[in-house]
């Protein structure tokens with residue numbers, strides 16, 4: 001039984017040397033990507049785990065015996081050559097198998113306490129009876145399709161120091177001999193220095209937060225480049241299908257964190273942050289070897305590359321047979337961005353593939369974990385409002401539904417409060433969702449709703465438009481035949497123009513128009529400005545905590561049908577206006593006072609920009 005990590009380090013080096021040579025030849029690299037096809041592999045079927053020896057290998061590989069220094073298998077760990085012209089020969093010797101099981105190395109695994117303990121820990125993680133015995137259920141779980149990344153990883157700091165000590169212990173038994181290596185040192189060196197450069201660049205892009213070194217590192221850039229490598233296309237899906245699934249997977253993460261992902265087809269390879277590729281068995285210069293059909297389906301390197309086992313039957317988003325490439329990609333991107341495995345129902349970071357679960361949803365806790373690394377999305381809005389629409393119910397009654405919308409420049413999001421996020425596929429272009437209004441920078445929206453009026457208006461600059469919800473487009477003209485847009489000064493005499501924002505207050509049936517530090521009330525019944533206005537906003541909507549007030553230049557004021565409250569929004573902050581209910585609870589509150597400020601992102605989660613290139617894809 002050869003302990004896994006060392007065997008594969010050697011395998012990796014061997015392959016990486018071969019690749020270097022092939023690279024230089026006339027043959028294009030991708031022709032050789034499937035050399036494993038013509039090698040005499042015993043079978044392209046993953047070996048079933050039946051024996052204790054196989055189980056032991058499995059447990060070692062996935063970190064149940066000792067945490068695995070997974071990241072150290074990555075190319076990042078290739079040391080710099082010492083001599084310019086010398087290949088790092090000392091690297092290509094294989095060591096004595098270091099004892100992972102202490103003195104038990106000769107013992108049958110079934111008798112080894114370390115084996116039994118690791119088996120129990122695996123059983124615990126998987127929520128199956130903790131027997132310490134390789135029973136049928138345990139075998140079944142081990143043979144499920146799963147991600148190749150260990151469940152228990154050593155922190156890179158820890159393994160880095162352990163690595164140096166084990167490398168020096170490693171002395172020659174199985175010398176790696178290949179005719180290629182003899183002819184390769186110079187190219188090798190070039191390749192190595194490229195790698196080292198890549199590593200240095202990567203390190204510089206990474207920042208470390210307080211806390212332990214592994215979970216606290218993340219990419220420091222807000223735009224990450226990815227590429228499906230040409231030498232790593234899947235044999236089973238069209239290239240466009242592969243790319244579109246990957247685009248969608250990256251997009252899903254960009255809906256969670258303030259990081260944008262761009263497919264980059266032109267930069268040099270070392271500029272690409274996340275390279276993806278499909279391969280079988282030995283693949284893409286990777287230290288790990290895929291196992292054929294079944295079991296391992298993919299793996300990812302922390303802040304690095306993602307490989308898919310092309311022996312698996314990957315399928316696009318429109319098929320429920322096979323393994324969903326989208327699910328796997330979302331999971332592996334999670335790793336590449338820094339997340340470890342999670343044994344939690346509903347998490348996209350579960351190590352096993354869950355076939356019966358059809359929708360891919362990055363849930364609340366996954367989001368929180370990723371946001372701990374990359375922060376949350378925040379930013380100002382042009383306008384925010386609840387849109388109410390009327391629908392006929394099954395019984396023929398009219399029912400009203402509403403959703404909260406957030407507008408930013410030329411894009412808008414619909415917020416789904418019950419799931420704490422925006423609708424999938426948002427943001428959408430304003431002029432696609434709302435036909436006939438200006439395509440960007442809408443100042444305000446109001447919904448005037450009284451016993452005899454039900455009208456929606458959008459405002460921009462000195463103009464306004466009335467919207468026709470039944471035909472889902474602007475009215476071209478008002479009942480008197482005057483065409484929209486109309487001047488604010490004509491429709492709402494006495495109101496300021498342009499405005500920062502406005503809202504309709506159903507309590508007094510006034511529209512409140514905001515501009516600068518002033519507010520003007522306009523009576524919809526009298527169709528005129530309320531006398532005494534404009535007034536200072538701080539006087540009409542006073543602070544309840546001294547100094548805690550937006551004063552002026554408010555981005556949006558909106559009435560929420562969910563909480564029956566008015567909100568003032570400015571930049572990334574909001575203030576809730578005290579309601580009558582609040583005043584019953586606390587009679588000392590001033591009428592229309594503003595409660596303490598809060599972050600918009602604390603109440604409306606994950607309203608994230610996505611990169612231009614992936615706007616308008618997704619699941620709308």
Ligand SMILES: *[C@@H]1O[C@H](CO)[C@@H](O)[C@H](O)[C@H]1NC(C)=O
Pocket residue numbers: 157158161212213
């Ligand atoms: C790395 O490990 C050493 C001890 O092995 C410790 O002193 C150091 O603080 C660790 N660094 C980080 C970033 O955790």
Ligand SMILES: *[C@@H]1O[C@H](CO)[C@@H](O)[C@H](O)[C@H]1NC(C)=O
Pocket residue numbers: 066158159161162
């Ligand atoms: C090395 O590995 C051992 C066990 O695998 C662990 O106890 C130790 O903390 C690691 N780190 C160092 C610096 O030795």
Ligand SMILES: *[C@@H]1O[C@H](CO)[C@@H](O)[C@H](O)[C@H]1NC(C)=O
Pocket residue numbers: 169171172
């Ligand atoms: C291998 O290492 C052992 C001790 O770790 C040493 O006794 C032995 O001489 C070494 N063999 C070679 C070939 O370096």
Ligand SMILES: *[C@@H]1O[C@H](CO)[C@@H](O)[C@H](O)[C@H]1NC(C)=O
Pocket residue numbers: 178179
């Ligand atoms: C290495 O080259 C020798 C001749 O130079 C050849 O006989 C041998 O088969 C080659 N070995 C491999 C592994 O290619």
Ligand SMILES: *[C@@H]1O[C@H](CO)[C@@H](O)[C@H](O)[C@H]1NC(C)=O
Pocket residue numbers: 417418420560562563
């Ligand atoms: C949104 O939903 C949360 C529960 O997740 C609830 O506490 C909150 O009051 C809701 N807020 C709004 C504005 O709908």
Ligand SMILES: *[C@@H]1O[C@H](CO)[C@@H](O)[C@H](O)[C@H]1NC(C)=O
Pocket residue numbers: 363364418419420
């Ligand atoms: C929504 O957010 C609240 C915290 O504000 C959390 O307790 C709840 O579980 C979340 N619900 C969903 C469906 O994500």
Ligand SMILES: [Ca+2]
Pocket residue numbers: 046290291292293294295296297309311312
């Ligand atoms: Ca496999």
Ligand SMILES: [Ca+2]
Pocket residue numbers: 381382383442443444500501554555556
């Ligand atoms: Ca505004």
Ligand SMILES: [Zn+2]
Pocket residue numbers: 147148149331332335341349350351
């Ligand atoms: Zn994984």
Ligand SMILES: [Zn+2]
Pocket residue numbers: 283284286287288299307
């Ligand atoms: Zn790989």
